[in-house]
Amino acid sequence: MSSIVIKNTRVMQTMPPFAVTEDVDVVIKGDIITAVGKGAGVGVQADKIIDGRNKTVIPGNVCGHHHYYSGLSRGMLISAGPQNDFIQVLKEWWWRLDRGLDEEACYYSSLICSLDAIAAGTTTCIDHHASPTYIANSLDTIANGMEEVGVRGTTCYEVTDRNRGMEEVASGVEENLRFAKASKSRKLVRGMIGGHAPFTIPDEGLRMMGEAMKESGAGLHLHVAEDRYDVTFSHHHYNMDIVDRLEKFGLLTPNSLLVHGLFLNEDEIKMINSHDVFFAHNARSNMNNHVGYCKQIQSVKNLIIGTDGCGGNMFEELKLAFFKHKDEGLSWWPGDYVTALARGNKLVEKYFDGKFGRVEAGYKADLNILDYHNPTPLVADNCAGHFVWGMSSNCVESVVVDGKLVMENRQFPGLDVPAIYAKAAEVAARVWKKVDTIAP
Template sequence: MSTIVIKNTRVMQTMPPFAVTEDVDVVISDGIILSVGKNAGDGVKADKVIQAKGKTVIPGNVCGHHHYYSGLSRGMLISAGPQTDFIQVLKEWWWRLDRGLDEEACYYSSLICSLDAIKAGTTTCIDHHASPNYIKGSLDTIANGMEEVGVRGTTCYEVTDRNFGMKEVEAGVAENISFAKSSKRRKLVRGMIGGHAPFTIPDEGLRMMSEAMQETGSGLHLHVAEDKYDVVYSHHHYNKDIIDRLDFFGLLTPNSLLVHGLWLNEKEIAKINEQGCFFAHNARSNMNNNVGYCKHIQDVDNLIIGTDGCGGNMFEELKIAFFKHKDQGGSWWPGDYLTALSRGNKLVEKYFDGNFGRVEAGYKADLAILDYQNPTPLVADNAAAHFVWGMSSNCVESVIVDGKLVMENHAFPGLDTAEIYAKAAEVAQRVWKKVDKIAP
């Protein structure tokens, strides 16, 4: 049992009720916060003492929707055709990339995404994976990379028929079931039941996914209505709204996550709320793909914040999401967005034992230590404003996940990160050459 004491620090709660407490100790043992208070660490026999005067401790951030398979896509050099609509973007770019991934590429994608997340103070990533030519075993590969770096997370395989028809659907469902069961023995990673999007999953696939959810107890993780095409497709082929189609198969559960949802109607949002589903907003990705703005976010009960594969930096994502919201005439303020970000911990609690998201006794010790020099008073009433307008990933100095110091003073104990990044670049170049030969 390892014990860590963080001495003489400032604690800022990023989950309502927001709070700021000065000059306290945080005592951690066996992955749990034992106590927080003045001189709480005095007399504690600790394996590690962190002198943190002038630092700020916050709960680790949660990336509510990520694509680890995109980890080696940064600056990807391939020839691609026109990308004037969302389907062309998928066919010319992302669906070619995922077909080029093999075991080694998935592993290094996972390492890179996990390192980048931890560096930015993100302690949990909710991943959504695709590698059509390497399905069986792919989720263990992703999970191995996560646990090697020390990030907490979930992953799943996105069921789809877009490449190989029902054979591909069956393989994706089987991988989801296998990992959802086996991952319950893992320390840091759990499995969900993934699907790409309703327009690439036939009814038989949705039925199989529903059975997988019942068999494993895991929830759904699915893109919905990212583009208007998904809505039109559902009306054309099934004569149903997307959410009604999912509800017919029993896919709307309180541990399920729906992503994007830009083109859902008010009735569909109401049904999501009634069923208690989580809903991930991904502002940067929506802007990048020019699919529109999610006008319903203020109506969603269980709104969380994701990146859709645009890295794991939630400081950056939250700023962009907030500014885009204000640009669209939205009425939310920093506190509303920080509440949505911290709500990701409620989804984490659906898959891991314990309480998450506060620096308090009894909560899991998933924490970030920031070197943030506030030029104005930092108090409970303006903590969210400091998070959006002042704090950034540049402030992240050390990170603790499950009571383990996974990054200390910007270094990763036991990991040769220079070697990992160098090898990742080699693998990326190999994958790009393969992808360049893959036809849309």
């Protein structure tokens, strides 16, 4: 069993109760933190000893909602029609991109998203995948990229009828169920039961997803009410609120995740809370798509923070989410946002054995070592303020996932990162050319 000791460091807890302790050792054996305290590493015969002086150790960040299929979309050069509302954005951009993805593109998307996440101190990504022309085994491709880099994660396939009707729905459900069951033997990646959004999933599809959830034990991962169109569609075609429709098919479970929810009503939020469902807020994506602001997040019980595919940098995402919240005139402060970010670990615990989210004995060793120089006192009462106003991904020096040092001094052991990025750019250019021929 390998072991790591981080000596004479500062530990900052980002999950309440917030705490800052100085000049302590962090001892890791296998994938577990076994001791944290002054002199805890004395006499430990470690495989790796890290000098933690002037460093700060924090739990790894969790991206509560990601789209790895967007990994090769940065700066995408294609001809696109008008994008004056949310549906046009989907049809002219994202739904063309996902139809252009093949196995190679999905693999390099996964590698790039995983590298970017680890480099930014994100140790777990909750992914939501789509590649309509490559469905069967696509989740293995995503998972393989995650595990090659060393990031922890979940993934799922977004069930939809938007291209081939019920045939496509059935293929998506089959892939979700297959992977959710098979991934239980993987070390770092688990499966959820994914769906695009209620307006592209008929009732029979929701029923099938509910059955897959029961058979696999996995929870739902679904966009809801990202735009008013989703709400209107549900009222028009089903005469029901979105969350009532999900509840009808038994899709609201404590290991499930709903995303966006900008236009859910008060009763729907109460129902989500009553079922202990997780809810991912994605402020930057909402701003980019000009869909509005989710003003009900302060009423959500299990709020977590995601990016909706806008990268895996949770330091950056948290800042944008906090500042947008204040711009809306609402009342949360840094501690509330850091708490929501850390709460992603509670969802991680639904899929992996063990405890996550604190630098304490008995917790999983998913950690960041930061090179952060505080110009003012850093204590328990203001550490969330330092997280939002001072710390950034530029501070991330080394990252530990599952007890393994996956990035050390900003280098990835065993990976030829420049070659991966160069190949990704080559694949991206090929995908863009293909996407440019795909009609909305």
